[in-house]
Amino acid sequence: MNKVAFITGATRGIGRQIAITLAENGYSIALNYRNENNELKQTKCEIENAGAKCLTIKGDVSNFNSCEEMAKKVIDTFGEINVLVNNAGITKDMLLIKMKNEDFEDVINVNLIGTYNVTKSIIQYMIKQKEGRIINISSVVGLCGNAGQTNYSASKAGIIGFTKSLAKEVGSRNILVNAVAPGFIQTNMTDVLKEEVKEEIKKSIPLKRMGTTKDVANVVKFLASQESSYITGQVIQVDGGMLM
Numbered sequence: 001m002n003k004v005a006f007i008t009g010a011t012r013g014i015g016r017q018i019a020i021t022l023a024e025n026g027y028s029i030a031l032n033y034r035n036e037n038n039e040l041k042q043t044k045c046e047i048e049n050a051g052a053k054c055l056t057i058k059g060d061v062s063n064f065n066s067c068e069e070m071a072k073k074v075i076d077t078f079g080e081i082n083v084l085v086n087n088a089g090i091t092k093d094m095l096l097i098k099m100k101n102e103d104f105e106d107v108i109n110v111n112l113i114g115t116y117n118v119t120k121s122i123i124q125y126m127i128k129q130k131e132g133r134i135i136n137i138s139s140v141v142g143l144c145g146n147a148g149q150t151n152y153s154a155s156k157a158g159i160i161g162f163t164k165s166l167a168k169e170v171g172s173r174n175i176l177v178n179a180v181a182p183g184f185i186q187t188n189m190t191d192v193l194k195e196e197v198k199e200e201i202k203k204s205i206p207l208k209r210m211g212t213t214k215d216v217a218n219v220v221k222f223l224a225s226q227e228s229s230y231i232t233g234q235v236i237q238v239d240g241g242m243l244m
């Protein structure tokens with residue numbers, strides 16, 4: 001197998017682990033990053049150590065032209081894109097009453113419009129190939145909401161609607177579209193929370209621990225594989241039972 005996976009926001013956290021896991025499972029990796037740093041070099045190095053090809057592509061998912069250029073680069077290098085993982089995401093938390101308009105817009109622009117921009121740039125190639133997998137990283141808060149995250153929850157709920165609608169549009173083309181909704185995963189995004197807040201959240205999770213990036217990456221690996229060939233339009237929660 002020499003399949004190609006394009007993962008957005010993959011220098012650290014969940015995206016990085018998805019890229020490494022897919023590399024270990026024989027995929028060539030197109031790795032999108034926004035800022036060049038040591039994390040990018042380390043991730044590329046780990047992917048290559050796993051024996052996979054790694055193309056790193058700078059680009060901002062909230063910019064449509066940038067996404068079209070990235071898609072073209074992946075096709076020029078590898079000839080196809082079999083798996084797209086829309087992972088890039090940000091938070092700018094605040095109660096709605098105090099939220100700045102630009103913080104609401106920024107989160108929607110990266111998380112939801114970013115998912116649209118990248119998918120729209122890539123779908124034509126998948127249609128030509130007559131196969132593809134699109135895996136969108138949503139969140140449990142897109143299902144249940146969270147105080148202080150109206151912007152983020154709206155973006156993640158939007159991703160779920162986008163996933164289901166696109167699954168209906170492209171199912172006949174053998175393109176499967178699913179979402180993964182992680183709960184509380186140990187990354188930079190959650191490192192900013194106070195220890196006491198983390199402890200309270202852990203208490204509310206039946207499995208009594210935060211998830212790891214591997215917990216999420218393993219589900220993405222499954223959704224990218226032949227083993228999931230009759231699953232589309234679904235939201236798979238990876239949350240230790242946090243939301244039932």
Ligand code: NDP
Nearest residue numbers: 009013014034035060061087088089139182184185187189
């Ligand atoms: P991190 O903050 O660790 O990583 C986010 C990644 O997205 C970074 O590589 C970042 O790059 C990249 N990124 C942000 N904005 C853009 C952009 N405009 N264009 C391209 N890349 C961008 O987050 P996580 O790994 O925790 O989160 C990954 C995904 O999982 C996100 O969509 C998040 O919402 C989701 N998620 C995370 C949960 C958690 O508990 N951690 C729970 C539920 C969902 P840069 O370094 O350049 O900013």
